[in-house]
Amino acid sequence: MLEFKRDHWKGYMYLLPALVFMAIFTFYPIIKTFITAFLEGYSIYGDSRFKLGLGNFIYVFKDKLFWRALGNTALMVIVSVPVSVIIALLISVALNSIKKLQGFFQTVFFLPYVTNTIALGLVFSVLFSNNGLINAIIEWFGGTPRAWITNWQGQGAVPGYDTVTYWRGIFVISMYTIWNSLAFKILVFLSGLQSIDKQYYQAAQIDATPRWRVFTKITVPLLSPMIAYVTITSFIGAFKAYTSVIAIYGETFGPPGQETENMYITIVGYIYQKLHHSRGADLFSVAAAASLILFGIILLITLVQLQVSKKRVHY
Amino acid sequence: MDSNQKQITKNVTSPDDVKVTQNNNSSSNHPGVEVRLQNITKRFVDKKGNVTVAVDDFSVVIPAGKLIGLLGPSGCGKSTTLYLIAGLHKPNAGRIYFGNEDVTDLPPEKRGIGIVFQNYALFPHLTVRQNIMFPLENMKVPKKEALQRAQEMAELVHIGDLMDRKPSQLSGGQQQRVAIARALVKKPKVLLLDEPLSNLDARLRLQTREEIRRIQRETGITTIFVTHDQEEAMSISDEIIVMDRGVKQQLDHPQKVYDEPVNLFVAKFLGNPPINVIEGYVENKQLKTVTGKVIQNLDVEDQEVQIGLRAEFFMISKNGGIDAEVEIVEHIGRDTMIICRIDGYEKTIRAIVPSDINLQIGQQVKLGYNKIFVFDKTGARLL
The missing domain is CATH 3.40.50.300 (P-loop containing nucleotide triphosphate hydrolases)
Structure with a gap:
């Protein structure tokens, strides 16, 4: 019994360093954010003329920029998450079924994961630039090259100039997000696939199961815990989208020019701006309020997903 | 429930x-x-x-x-x-x-x-x-x-x-x-x-x-x-x-x-308790144990052989058979299993005998048998 108690004590001691850092860098900021969000007239400079209230939330909900950020983020989530999960699933199943060069392709698909996201963004902005590879390919196939990221004036543009549209930008950002997030998903799916007992497939083969049925009736259900995990985490990740836009457009969150500034701002981008441009003292607490709203949205969606996966996932 | x-x-x-x-x-x-x-x-x-x-x-x-x-x-x-x-x-x-x-x-x-x-x-x-x-x-x-x-x-x-x-x-x-x-x-x-x-x-x-x-x-x-x-x-x-x-x-x-x-x-793989296998040799068409005791006639060339005896092939007999000393007696319900040592062999053998025979540890018995298998060096059956 005594031994037991001593072990407990030891266990906490081992946890202590991690707990100290968590307390400073995670728990304290969470609590502070929570409190700050409800303080009106808050200043980081210690000005104490503030009162409790919902003013910051009202500010956020009245801010058109916030609604734009929410719309952008939701759109990116709805496009990139399902598409990337499905593509990752198909690629992992294909990877799992080949024998030769499996290791090579695994490395190829994993490379984006270890590549710097800003560097990847630069690659995308070069690919989709006016005289970039994508336009070259479109032209080669007889299509009309388009302005994807920046407005296009002068040589090559049809008919002399082309301006960016909202959906083209969304397309580029979604492509980037999907590409960037594939690696990790493939990694998780592959390890999941490799842990499925081969005898299920042998049993299916003996019963002359068509390939598509093997995929939908055996692979997907047996992989469903992994699929649920990946879907939930990528929903959370996608709602926190921010680097994708920065990497392609920079801190303007949109194509150059005053009119297009903040065209693709996301919720985290909004929070970032409120922190960064906090000329007035009150914007700091606005950022905190926006963070809480984002937290609420993610929490809600995750809870819904957990409920759905309870019915659909076979553990 | x-x-x-x-x-x-x-x-x-x-x-x-x-x-x-x-x-x-x-x-x-x-x-x-x-x-x-x-x-x-x-x-x-x-x-x-x-x-x-x-x-x-x-x-x-x-x-x-x-x-x-x-x-x-x-x-x-x-x-x-x-x-x-x-x-x-x-x-x-x-x-x-x-x-x-x-x-x-x-x-x-x-x-x-x-x-x-x-x-x-x-x-x-x-x-x-x-x-x-x-x-x-x-x-x-x-x-x-x-x-x-x-x-x-x-x-x-x-x-x-x-x-x-x-x-x-x-x-x-x-x-x-x-x-x-x-x-x-x-x-x-x-x-x-x-x-x-x-x-x-x-x-x-x-x-x-x-x-x-x-x-x-x-x-x-x-x-x-x-x-x-x-x-x-x-x-x-x-x-x-x-x-x-x-x-x-x-x-x-x-x-x-x-x-x-x-x-x-096959003889070794089937059977529980496993078959007893002892060495022996054939000399002048006679199958003998390592001590030279003649077991029976066997019409094959002179060679070393392995003799297989299933536990249930044995019986306690008064006249003839192999001399053995009882080392362990196990009562297994209907039958009794004895583990005994026969003359000239390191290995013990198992025999199943009816349980109504009263045997003591250390007792000398004569083991008769109603059937034996004989295998050559390669394991092929001779008898």
């Missing part, structure tokens, strides 16, 4: 038996098929290039509609042989026939086989009904007919009342029945069972092997099952095939294999 469940199960199974007999009549329209393996060889090459010959020039004819046990120690190639018949492995040489049809180059799904894997491979996310119907859905059997056939099969294996459960809610024995039902529902020509009883506890094993026997009799499907358990193979097989190191040792009725093993391996 759990005992209530069992009670219900018992009540429901009795009307099932009626249906089974009906099923019995219809089963005669898909009788089993003869399975013929001709000089089958299967080699595996690992990453380092090492070659393992799992099955070596294996030829066997498995008669139609019989239950055949494929018996051997682990690693003897019996499971490989089963997978070759299933088509999950391709032989490096030789042909496989189902009846007159050469199936060697047919993929598994075109061979018309049902297989029960060692761990059953039931789909965990599907109910019992969905599992049994799975092969029928692949064959595009109309749903109504598929449901009916699944129910019939489930009742044949006595799980008709568990159709809506998931495999995880079943006991090992019930899971095994589901696996058998799934294998049988598409009316295969050949049923293959890979170590079907190894995941069950001893009591259930006894029950289930009789179940397999009954199902096989009722359906008449040629059934091949792999096992390393000699008792299991002996008890339910029409014939058994004993394998060792990829080579067929013997194919015969279980009792025949036990009574007349063709070689030392």
